[in-house]
Amino acid sequence: xxxxTAKGFRAAGVSAGLKxxxxxxxxxxxxxxxxxxxxxxxxxxxxxxxxxxxxxRALEDHTLAAVVLNSGGANACTGEPGLADTATTAARVAQRxxxxxxxxxxxxxxxxxxxLPMDKLLGGVDRAVTExxxxxxxxxxxAIMTTDTRPKTASFTGGGWSIGGMAKGAGMLAPALATxxxxxxxxxxxxxxxxxxxxxxxxxxxxDRLDSDGCMSTNDTVLLLSSGASGVQVDTKEFTAGLAxxxxxxxxxxxxxxxxxxHDITIAVQGAASEADALEVGRAIARSNLFKCxxxxxDPNWGRVLSAVGTTGAAFxxxxxxxxxxxxxxxxxxxxxxxxxxxxxxxRECTVVVDLHAGTEQAVMxxxxxxxxxxxxxxxxSS
Amino acid sequence: xxxxTAKGFRAAGVSAGLKxxxxxxxxxxxxxxxxxxxxxxxxxxxxxxxxxxxxxRALEDHTLAAVVLNSGGANACTGEPGLADTATTAARVAQRxxxxxxxxxxxxxxxxxxxLPMDKLLGGVDRAVTExxxxxxxxxxxAIMTTDTRPKTASFTGGGWSIGGMAKGAGMLAPALATxxxxxxxxxxxxxxxxxxxxxxxxxxxxDRLDSDGCMSTNDTVLLLSSGASGVQVDTKEFTAGLAxxxxxxxxxxxxxxxxxxHDITIAVQGAASEADALEVGRAIARSNLFKCxxxxxDPNWGRVLSAVGTTGAAFxxxxxxxxxxxxxxxxxxxxxxxxxxxxxxxRECTVVVDLHAGTEQAVMxxxxxxxxxxxxxxxxSS
Numbered sequence: 001x002x003x004x005t006a007k008g009f010r011a012a013g014v015s016a017g018l019k020x021x022x023x024x025x026x027x028x029x030x031x032x033x034x035x036x037x038x039x040x041x042x043x044x045x046x047x048x049x050x051x052x053x054x055x056x057r058a059l060e061d062h063t064l065a066a067v068v069l070n071s072g073g074a075n076a077c078t079g080e081p082g083l084a085d086t087a088t089t090a091a092r093v094a095q096r097x098x099x100x101x102x103x104x105x106x107x108x109x110x111x112x113x114x115x116l117p118m119d120k121l122l123g124g125v126d127r128a129v130t131e132x133x134x135x136x137x138x139x140x141x142x143a144i145m146t147t148d149t150r151p152k153t154a155s156f157t158g159g160g161w162s163i164g165g166m167a168k169g170a171g172m173l174a175p176a177l178a179t180x181x182x183x184x185x186x187x188x189x190x191x192x193x194x195x196x197x198x199x200x201x202x203x204x205x206x207x208d209r210l211d212s213d214g215c216m217s218t219n220d221t222v223l224l225l226s227s228g229a230s231g232v233q234v235d236t237k238e239f240t241a242g243l244a245x246x247x248x249x250x251x252x253x254x255x256x257x258x259x260x261x262x263h264d265i266t267i268a269v270q271g272a273a274s275e276a277d278a279l280e281v282g283r284a285i286a287r288s289n290l291f292k293c294x295x296x297x298x299d300p301n302w303g304r305v306l307s308a309v310g311t312t313g314a315a316f317x318x319x320x321x322x323x324x325x326x327x328x329x330x331x332x333x334x335x336x337x338x339x340x341x342x343x344x345x346x347x348r349e350c351t352v353v354v355d356l357h358a359g360t361e362q363a364v365m366x367x368x369x370x371x372x373x374x375x376x377x378x379x380x381x382s383s
Numbered sequence: 384x385x386x387x388t389a390k391g392f393r394a395a396g397v398s399a400g401l402k403x404x405x406x407x408x409x410x411x412x413x414x415x416x417x418x419x420x421x422x423x424x425x426x427x428x429x430x431x432x433x434x435x436x437x438x439x440r441a442l443e444d445h446t447l448a449a450v451v452l453n454s455g456g457a458n459a460c461t462g463e464p465g466l467a468d469t470a471t472t473a474a475r476v477a478q479r480x481x482x483x484x485x486x487x488x489x490x491x492x493x494x495x496x497x498x499l500p501m502d503k504l505l506g507g508v509d510r511a512v513t514e515x516x517x518x519x520x521x522x523x524x525x526a527i528m529t530t531d532t533r534p535k536t537a538s539f540t541g542g543g544w545s546i547g548g549m550a551k552g553a554g555m556l557a558p559a560l561a562t563x564x565x566x567x568x569x570x571x572x573x574x575x576x577x578x579x580x581x582x583x584x585x586x587x588x589x590x591d592r593l594d595s596d597g598c599m600s601t602n603d604t605v606l607l608l609s610s611g612a613s614g615v616q617v618d619t620k621e622f623t624a625g626l627a628x629x630x631x632x633x634x635x636x637x638x639x640x641x642x643x644x645x646h647d648i649t650i651a652v653q654g655a656a657s658e659a660d661a662l663e664v665g666r667a668i669a670r671s672n673l674f675k676c677x678x679x680x681x682d683p684n685w686g687r688v689l690s691a692v693g694t695t696g697a698a699f700x701x702x703x704x705x706x707x708x709x710x711x712x713x714x715x716x717x718x719x720x721x722x723x724x725x726x727x728x729x730x731r732e733c734t735v736v737v738d739l740h741a742g743t744e745q746a747v748m749x750x751x752x753x754x755x756x757x758x759x760x761x762x763x764x765s766s
């Protein structure tokens with residue numbers, strides 16, 4: 001259950017010395033083929049880190065032979081020297097593996113605005129290459145952690161083919177940068193178009209609907225690498241469904257490990273005139289600090305949900321809205337509903353269902369509550 | 384320095400018993416003329432409270448004789464019965480003053496989704512009418528407070544005319560509702576068009592640029608009433624400047640009294656290609672929880688500023704950006720600038736200047752930091 005679950009992949013995770021703690025901080029994932037199809041989605045932040053610039057370019061031909069990832073430094077806002085550092089890193093990996101630098105993607109996470117200690121990093125690359133193994137997935141997952149309390153991996157098994165993945169981060173996990181790094185591998189035989197289509201569709205219904213704290217990183221990266229080693233041609237729809245399952249699984253692990261958070265919040269918007277409307281409403285609620293504080297306080301505060309809904313352009317009539325918290329409809333047909341004291345928010349799960357009564361479309365967003373822990377983490381962490 | 388500073392106005396503030404504390408909770412402001420020109424701006428939240436619906440309608444003919452405001456209950460999400468309560472309130476004020484209900488605006492603030500105790504409220508109206516006085520402005524300002532720690536009033540004196548105002552609320556002040564109620568009076572002779580133009584222009588550069596926590600209330604109301612009692616015809620531009628000064632003064636009082644806040648943050652965006660670009664960038668920074676936590680932690684975290692800037696569609700090149708914190712340019716021409724340890728954030732003021740180097744337009748936004756106090760207040764307060 002990791003990036004080495006699918007056939008044709010080896011991985012390693014080592015301590016290069018980028019982290020003061022001495023914890024593992026450099027991961028390498030290598031595709032041994034026979035195929036080298038790859039796809040990626042990146043942060044849409046216009047202030048993006050050097051590794052994002054590099055990896056976007058590396059993916060222009062839809063192939064990758066390896067991904068090198070480091071924690072302990074984001075290499076963002078580091079200008080031309082930072083770009084040169086990323087190129088040097090990719091070149092060293094390429095040299096050691098006998099591929100070209102353009103076949104190597106790079107991911108970084110950590111402090112913004114600080115150059116990476118390249119001697120340490122390159123030494124780590126050399127060591128990682130010697131430690132590559134078909135059982136190395138767990139080590140790689142550990143080496144990309146920043147403030148994560150546990151590594152995050154997931155897998156899916158199809159008919160003769162499989163998908164494996166690892167992830168780190170999310171808003172509250174990686175304060176100041178909120179970087180999410182995800183690498184997913186598969187041994188299914190995929191065309192570049194299939195890989196692209198599946199990755200875009202799967203991330204659209206998983207990572208894109210995760211909004212832990214509304215802050216967009218400079219480094220977010222999700223990569224999909226296919227070795228084709230299973231020899232099995234897959235149906236795009238079937239593969240996309242499996243990929244989406246892996247992405248959702250990883251996404252929920254990110255939410256559940258969000259430091260400082262006390263609740264995982266699911267916001268389901270139903271009865272929307274369009275999926276876009278449902279998403280707009282879901283996102284407005286997910287970004288309401290007042291709502292998120294209320295959930296932390298175990299308060300089924302439907303007034304704050306309605307206030308957020310009212311800021312959107314979605315089709316609805318205020319007098320038709322329903323709002324439920326954990327199965328109790330506290331607001332019904334635009335008026336006060338069940339007794340709010342019936343709502344139990346003592347557990348980690350909080351599910352809010354909003355019915356707009358304006359159509360048949362729906363969408364789900366996931367977020368966390370806003371807690372003392374979140375403020376503490378993000379007030380004390382310097383980047 | 385209050386709503387009774389301008390000639391032609393009387394006010395009162397009484398305890399109607401809407402608040403469990405027994406503190407003043409009902410304010411009345413009466414225009415004795417000779418003019419009754421009025422204008423208003425309201426929340427753009429589509430889920431808006433009964434008093435907002437009522438007052439918008441009352442202003443259709445651009446005249447008001449009185450404003451009645453209550454704390455201790457927002458009368459929002461209360462459906463048709465709530466609208467009837469507002470109508471009843473206006474009718475009682477009108478009857479006691481000998482005017483029509485359509486000449487009476489209503490403002491409410493407090494819990495969402497709870498009916499107002501109308502017997503108490505109407506008793507309070509009767510008492511307030513008997514206590515109306517030309518010195519009553521301070522009492523009125525006190526009666527509209529919710530979690531405010533002090534009343535907020537301001538005034539401006541022109542050539543023979545004056546403006547006075549009072550305000551309550553703002554994001555962190557009024558958790559769960561974030562209601563801002565503002566009443567401004569003037570004895571300048573104004574046409575309805577002048578009042579409208581001036582109010583819209585003044586609020587656009589003051590209250591509209593205050594974004595304490597990104598949450599939009601169901602009850603926000605800003606009213607301007609003119610008695611014309613000075614007999615002085617004013618130039619619209621001159622009047623607008625004075626009105627903007629009063630609005631800015633009140634706005635800064637709201638920020639400074641935001642409960643839980645430790646910093647007042649000024650975000651000045653310069654060198655923008657358009658004012659809209661500058662505002663978009665300023666608002667993105669003002670809404671970044673990561674940035675707001677950093678300021679609370681006295682951390683001049685330019686990485687979080689850049690992350691927010693990068694999410695906007697404003698014209699800029701990442702390699703041209705400058706960012707200063709309290710006069711220290713910590714990020715210059717897209718690269719690391721002065722030593723961040725030179726920045727002093729120990730005081731309450733934090734000024735962030737972002738230069739986009741893309742034009743000559745600019746805009747300023749104001750916000751607060753995100754603190755333990757904010758979370759506490761909003762987790763424990765139920766609406």
